[in-house]
Amino acid sequence: MSTQANKSDAKLNSLRTGPDDKGFFGIFGGRFVAETLMPLILDLERAYDEAKADPAFHAEIAHLHKHYSGRPSPLYFAERMTQELGGAKIYFKRDELNHTGSHKINNCLGQILLARRMGKTRIIAETGAGQHGVAVATVCAKYGIPCEIYMGATDVERQAPNVARMKLLGAKLNPVTAGASTLKDAMNEALRDWVTNVHNTYYLIGTAAGPHPYPAMVRDFQSIIGQEVREQIEQAEGRLPDTLVACIGGGSNAIGLFHPFLDDKGVAIYGVEAAGHGLEVPNGHAASMNGGSPGVLHGNRTYLLQDADGQILEGHSISAGLDYPGVGPEHAWLKDTGRVTYAAVTDKEALEALQFCTRLEGIIPALEPSHAIAHVMKLAPKLPKDNLLVMNLCGRGDKDLFTVAKHLGMKI
Amino acid sequence: MKNNTTNRIDARFAALKSQKRAALVTFISAGDPDLATSEKILHGLPGAGADVIELGMPFSDPMADGPAIQMSSQRALKGGQNMIKTLEMVRRFRKADAETPIVLMGYYNPIYVYGNERFLDDAKAAGVDGLIVVDVPPEADEELCLPAMERGLNFIRLATPTTDAKRLPAVLKNTSGFLYYVSITGITGAAAPVVNDVHKEVTRIKGQTALPVVVGFGVRTGPQAKAIAEGADGVVVGSALVQTIEKTLDSKGAPTATTAEAVLDRVKELSSALRS
Numbered sequence: 001m002s003t004q005a006n007k008s009d010a011k012l013n014s015l016r017t018g019p020d021d022k023g024f025f026g027i028f029g030g031r032f033v034a035e036t037l038m039p040l041i042l043d044l045e046r047a048y049d050e051a052k053a054d055p056a057f058h059a060e061i062a063h064l065h066k067h068y069s070g071r072p073s074p075l076y077f078a079e080r081m082t083q084e085l086g087g088a089k090i091y092f093k094r095d096e097l098n099h100t101g102s103h104k105i106n107n108c109l110g111q112i113l114l115a116r117r118m119g120k121t122r123i124i125a126e127t128g129a130g131q132h133g134v135a136v137a138t139v140c141a142k143y144g145i146p147c148e149i150y151m152g153a154t155d156v157e158r159q160a161p162n163v164a165r166m167k168l169l170g171a172k173l174n175p176v177t178a179g180a181s182t183l184k185d186a187m188n189e190a191l192r193d194w195v196t197n198v199h200n201t202y203y204l205i206g207t208a209a210g211p212h213p214y215p216a217m218v219r220d221f222q223s224i225i226g227q228e229v230r231e232q233i234e235q236a237e238g239r240l241p242d243t244l245v246a247c248i249g250g251g252s253n254a255i256g257l258f259h260p261f262l263d264d265k266g267v268a269i270y271g272v273e274a275a276g277h278g279l280e281v282p283n284g285h286a287a288s289m290n291g292g293s294p295g296v297l298h299g300n301r302t303y304l305l306q307d308a309d310g311q312i313l314e315g316h317s318i319s320a321g322l323d324y325p326g327v328g329p330e331h332a333w334l335k336d337t338g339r340v341t342y343a344a345v346t347d348k349e350a351l352e353a354l355q356f357c358t359r360l361e362g363i364i365p366a367l368e369p370s371h372a373i374a375h376v377m378k379l380a381p382k383l384p385k386d387n388l389l390v391m392n393l394c395g396r397g398d399k400d401l402f403t404v405a406k407h408l409g410m411k412i
Numbered sequence: 413m414k415n416n417t418t419n420r421i422d423a424r425f426a427a428l429k430s431q432k433r434a435a436l437v438t439f440i441s442a443g444d445p446d447l448a449t450s451e452k453i454l455h456g457l458p459g460a461g462a463d464v465i466e467l468g469m470p471f472s473d474p475m476a477d478g479p480a481i482q483m484s485s486q487r488a489l490k491g492g493q494n495m496i497k498t499l500e501m502v503r504r505f506r507k508a509d510a511e512t513p514i515v516l517m518g519y520y521n522p523i524y525v526y527g528n529e530r531f532l533d534d535a536k537a538a539g540v541d542g543l544i545v546v547d548v549p550p551e552a553d554e555e556l557c558l559p560a561m562e563r564g565l566n567f568i569r570l571a572t573p574t575t576d577a578k579r580l581p582a583v584l585k586n587t588s589g590f591l592y593y594v595s596i597t598g599i600t601g602a603a604a605p606v607v608n609d610v611h612k613e614v615t616r617i618k619g620q621t622a623l624p625v626v627v628g629f630g631v632r633t634g635p636q637a638k639a640i641a642e643g644a645d646g647v648v649v650g651s652a653l654v655q656t657i658e659k660t661l662d663s664k665g666a667p668t669a670t671t672a673e674a675v676l677d678r679v680k681e682l683s684s685a686l687r688s
Contacts, residue, residue, distance in 0.1 A: 034570070036570075036574050036597055191476075196598040196602065312521070
């Protein structure tokens with residue numbers, strides 16, 4: 001009796017028990033989809049619940065992590081950056097070293113195993129920067145399942161290396177020309193495909209957003225990041241970190257790092273959105289929490305970039321991976337509860353941070369985590385030297401070389 | 413929960429039943445291609461033979477719609493259409509026509525941002541009879557469906573080929589006015605439905621509900637509408653009408669003298685096929 005009471009008390013005080021049985025984190029999340037998809041969404045929830053309870057499923061993921069993607073990714077002490085900034089002791093969680101070059105593979109491995117359990121024979125996905133598309137094409141090649149990737153035509157152009165990778169891996173790439181031809185339009189088109197081919201098709205969503213159970217499921221698959229950090233920092237420093245920083249587009253790398261620490265009250269947590277040309281520029285940024293309002297899109301209620309009539313805005317970021325007018329619903333809830341602080345960083349600051357990190361640490365980060373680095377550059381000098389700061393370096397910069405060179409006036 | 417409100421939708425289907433005729437349900441987007449032309453079409457629809465009018469509330473991201481209705485939505489938004497203007501259109505229509513039911517159709521976000529309670533009150537006051545909100549499933553009934561019913565607005569649900577026998581009762585539970593059977597798994601304006609499959613499904617659904625069952629998605633021509641309507645209580649035509657609008661626009665995308673007339677002619681053609 002008393003154990004049970006304690007248990008439910010712990011549950012009441014925990015920030016890690018969401019979503020509720022209808023998929024809500026507070027008012028955010030839910031399942032706002034067309035009727036055609038609803039039975040499938042319910043099937044998916046059942047299949048995921050079964051998989052979650054099956055030790056063989058977890059063992060298979062652990063095996064793939066170790067032998068296929070190269071986990072655990074190192075926790076690296078960024079010594080020169082720490083010295084240069086003169087404050088907090090900075091660690092990078094090196095998820096850019098994963099197979100395929102970003103954290104996206106963590107989610108794809110989990111979901112492809114689930115799709116196989118469900119007997120699905122065709123995979124579709126949306127991609128912005130192409131990192132998720134590459135990860136999807138990779139796992140589909142590995143398991144011999146045909147896949148089609150929807151990618152905005154604008155993104156196809158600015159992420160040429162990833163486009164080539166996806167094609168090489170055997171994926172069928174469908175450029176989307178609707179709207180501003182970026183990630184949200186790719187997601188609309190993927191949803192249209194899904195509704196049409198619902199009988200055999202699995203939609204492998206790339207971020208911790210969309211209808212329930214996707215936000216929770218993607219978070220679970222990405223939580224390996226935070227779980228490893230807990231063990232690694234314990235080993236390196238003998239205690240938990242004081243500060244966590246990660247960039248936010250849809251927010252999957254961030255929720256993966258944050259979630260295992262949400263109940264550790266001593267850990268300060270920062271998510272970093274893309275402020276593009278600046279938060280004050282109308283439709284010039286992709287910071288849905290700092291510059292948007294709650295609404296319903298792509299299956300969930302969350303913060304959105306939208307006008308006064310509820311029409312979705314396109315937003316802007318130099319980083320294709322952050323250029324999305326929404327954010328995962330758990331982040332929306334963590335913002336409203338105040339547990340996580342959400343900052344924003346401009347294109348210019350991110351570009352400077354990319355160069356700063358490259359020159360000091362010999363690591364070329366992707367433009368997405370460069371936003372997190374830019375925030376670390378503001379934050380670390382204000383923190384004491386014994387403050388342990390962990391930043392998720394969630395992707396490598398190879399894919400961004402053309403964009404970066406163009407902005408810096410270099411010729412390739 | 414039973415919706416006891418007798419409204420224009422119930423009255424219209426009762427009248428059609430006594431005439432032994434299926435309803436022609438027409439869809440246009442409010443404000444497509446511009447407010448004046450859209451309004452002209454709207455006011456002409458009952459005379460052209462539309463029995464029930466679905467008026468689309470344009471949305472930037474219509475995930476369940478094919479290219480025709482996406483473009484239609486975009487034209488309307490480009491012309492400055494918004495929720496206030498859409499409700500005003502209904503108000504003006506209602507002054508001229510007290511009988512033809514109007515169903516507002518669209519996605520949740522523009523309603524949510526307008527404010528659910530405010531939207532339902534304003535829609536009722538404007539003379540709206542029912543709502544179809546594509547991305548609010550029965551699992552979220554308390555958001556919009558139940559408050560709509562309290563105000564005497566019909567909340568019309570979609571049933572699809574994936575709505576199996578186990579799920580159908582949940583879909584039917586708080587549906588009123590009519591049930592909209594989506595004839596294909598897919599988006600609006602896509603492949604033509606297979607008539608025999610549709611008949612089988614409509615018969616299955618009619619065994620579970622006394623509500624009229626109306627069939628939509630992929631219906632384009634008079635003969636096809638006639639064939640689909642056998643055994644159903646109505647057919648919806650949407651993409652074919654907004655494509656007619658598209659075809660009459662000038663090179664700059666502006667309406668021409670023939671735009672409204674061309675749409676209404678198409679409605680007359682469909683209507684006479686259904687009455688034949």
